[in-house]
Amino acid sequence: MIRKAILSSDIVIVCLSNPFNKQGGYRHEELKIALEKANSLSEDGVLIVPARLERCDTPEPLRRWQRVDLFEAHGYKKLLNALRKHKASISYDSKRSCLACKSA
Secondary structure, eight states, X not given: OHHHHHHTOSEEEEEEOHHHHHOOSHHHHHHXXXXXXXXXXXXXXXXXXXXXXXXXXXXXXXXXXXXXXXXXXXXXXXXXXXXXXXXXXXXXXXXXXXXXXXXX
């Protein structure tokens, strides 16, 4: 179910924290799916947003995307701006949409 959601999304927000970086498991499998999708599409086809919830390292595979720091004063504003910008740069059809963008 989560795999299907990731594969049908135009935007994936990866929430990062120290526990995320220390633990493996399903979260890293989900990240791997998102990265594989991003690597298979053109650069403007999918947006991955590394969103740090606290001061922590950004995993190497995510460093090519600009991150947002949600623990900083304007972090959420930067995230919303990135979502709006990406929404404006792509066309949506009835099957592919971004729920967060619709409410942004």
